[in-house]
Amino acid sequence: MEETNPWITVESQQIYENNWIKLTEHQVINPSGGPGIYGEVHFKNYAIGVLPLDDDLNTWLVGQYRFPLKAYSWEIPEGGGSFDLPPVAGAKRELLEETGLVATEWMEIQRMHLSNSVSDELAIIYIARGLTMGIAEPEETEQLVLRKVHFDEAYEMVINGTITDSMSVAALLKTKLLILEGKL
Template sequence: MHNPDHNPWQITAEQEQYDNPWINVTEYKVINPAGNPGIYGKVHFKNLAIGVLPLDADMNTYLVGQFRFPLNQYSWEIPEGGGIIGVDPVESAKRELLEETGLKAGEWIELQRMHLSNSVSDELSITYLARDLQQFEAEPEETEQLVIKKVPFAEAYQMVCNGEITDSMSVGAILKAKLLMLEGKL
């Protein structure tokens, strides 16, 4: 019988390949589940990935557009950023929402937790639904050249369905919110 708590991978050696303030890359020499030797690379993220789906009283949301360096392309997504591990993630979500959109929310609901690329990394994301919104001044970081677009939630959902939004946290949050709407829970 399969035991889901049993790790079939054996590590025989490990070597750090790269380290910076955000990530660490380690190469492992392993014995794989079939009993054969191999290697496995792991990207360890030093922060949580935090995402916020703002939703106003008229069922509009706010998307952030920016050029994403790793993809070498423009991306529309929900407000996102890093959260320090050990700090309440909702506090990081509040900071990111204000930084990127200038919005503050009176109600916060955790939508989901998911691993973003479990084949090569341990990055954990937490997304929130932010309601009861008030507009203030945005405070983007120097690395961010952002365009904020207020759209009806239905349009954001169609952007996901049409492949115009491909960021995994954004896709997950928008689909989860749509499911909650269809179930009458939102």
């Protein structure tokens, strides 16, 4: 198979837009030659995730109620990063906002598309080291609970299904591999 676009866009219409996303509906000819529609969500920022790790391999998880899921979620510190700034700038801001932590060492460990069948959202995940505690500055829309746990406990929360957030799962699994490979 060739790595070319088999879709033909006949017409596109913007359905909705706000400060974070834009929703477009495309009238298409699908790869089999039939007519169809395709909804596309365009994100206006990077998705940024940060796994803070201290020298004893403790990390900090953020707990919050996630409106779309109608459920509480334990996650690594996460948020949006402006396309106008280097992604690590957004990571530094999110870590401080959600945890109060400031890091001196930053290592990008993963880039991933979060839901590539309907969106173009790109996630960039970092490990933050060299941590010092400051004061958290959560946004007004965030009611956060901060929990310090050993990395092994956070990893176990992925294995037992307590942590289901995709960036958190990816960050914790990738970090476990880096630890096992002696790269961290």
